[in-house]
Amino acid sequence: MKIRSITVRNIPEEVHRAIRVRAAMHGHSTEAEVRSILEQAAKPEGRVKLGSLLTSIAREAGGLTDAEAESINQLRDKTPAKPMDFE
Known part of the structure; x- marks a missing residue:
């Protein structure tokens, strides 16, 4: 599997802050939390x-x-x- 990376620009400060807080609550880095959010959005459990x-x-x-x-x-x-x- 080829690993890809993306860059997301112009994220509002309040969104970035919320992701950092969410990451801290889950014990993840911000990057790991963003990966988790993307995976859940792209492949929801109930699909x-x-x-x-x-x-x-x-x-x-x-x-x-x-x-x-x-x-x-x-x-x-x-x-x-x-x-x-x-x-």
Whole structure:
């Protein structure tokens, strides 16, 4: 996995201060706290994954047994998709 870094400019002082306070409350550095915030925003815990949604629809429609669903789940590639590269 290629690690990327970004620079965010013009953050209002009150936002920066709030992030520093939040980081201190969690025992993180400001940078670690920003990474955590970005990860939570990009990959929220309650998000519906397409494969799981399609499996549940097939089960409800009566076209898929629990054993078949588990078999499909075992075959599913769980590696994250690579982002598009425009370079």
